[in-house]
Amino acid sequence: VQLQAYGGGLVQAGGSLRLSCRAPRSILSVFRDHRMGWYRQAPANKRELLATISSGGSTDYADSVKDRFTISRDNAKRTVYLQMNSLKPEDTARYYCNVLAGSTWYEYRALDSWGQGTQVTVSS
Numbered sequence: 001v002q003l004q005a006y007g008g009g010l011v012q013a014g015g016s017l018r019l020s021c022r023a024p025r026s027i028l029s030v031f032r033d034h035r036m037g038w039y040r041q042a043p044a045n046k047r048e049l050l051a052t053i054s055s056g057g058s059t060d061y062a063d064s065v066k067d068r069f070t071i072s073r074d075n076a077k078r079t080v081y082l083q084m085n086s087l088k089p090e091d092t093a094r095y096y097c098n099v100l101a102g103s104t105w106y107e108y109r110a111l112d113s114w115g116q117g118t119q120v121t122v123s124s
Contacts, residue, residue, distance in 0.1 A: 005038075005097050008118035019082040019118060020096030025086075035100040036073060037108060037114075040093035041052040050110060051082060052100055060105055065091075087091055087122045090092060094119050 019038070021110040023031040035054045041115040051061045051071035059071050069100040080097055094117040098110035 002100070002113050002115035003035055003097050005118040008095060008120040010121045010123065011090055013122055013124050015087050015122070016083070016085045017120060018090045019084065021080045023078040025078070030055060030099055031078050032075050034111070035108070037098055037100045037110070038071060038080070038082045039096045039098065039110070041096070042093040045093075047096070050075065052108060053080065057089045058094055063092045076101050084120070091118060
């Protein structure tokens with residue numbers, strides 16, 4: 001099963017975007033019981049974990065996006081969100097979501113195969 005992210009687009013530096021990622025009904029229990037994460041990958045770069053949210057709502061963030069991005073989830077809608085504020089040109093990348101395993105930031109790993117992601121482009 002691939003989780004599909006959407007909501008990307010072109011935005012000017014300083015602007016905001018809200019990304020969404022809805023889990024298919026077939027993995028509802030997995031979605032509800034697991035930590036979810038948002039990643040991004042820019043050309044020639046490794047995929048980077050940005051933010052995670054546990055099934056109970058606790059969150060953690062990469063330093064590069066802390067205080068600018070906010071992850072949230074709505075279990076009833078099977079959806080995880082990424083609110084991105086104060087966007088910078090260096091935030092330009094394709095963004096992905098995934099189900100996570102692991103207990104700490106350095107242990108987190110994606111469990112699902114990768115969807116197509118959604119492109120975010122920030123112009124200067």
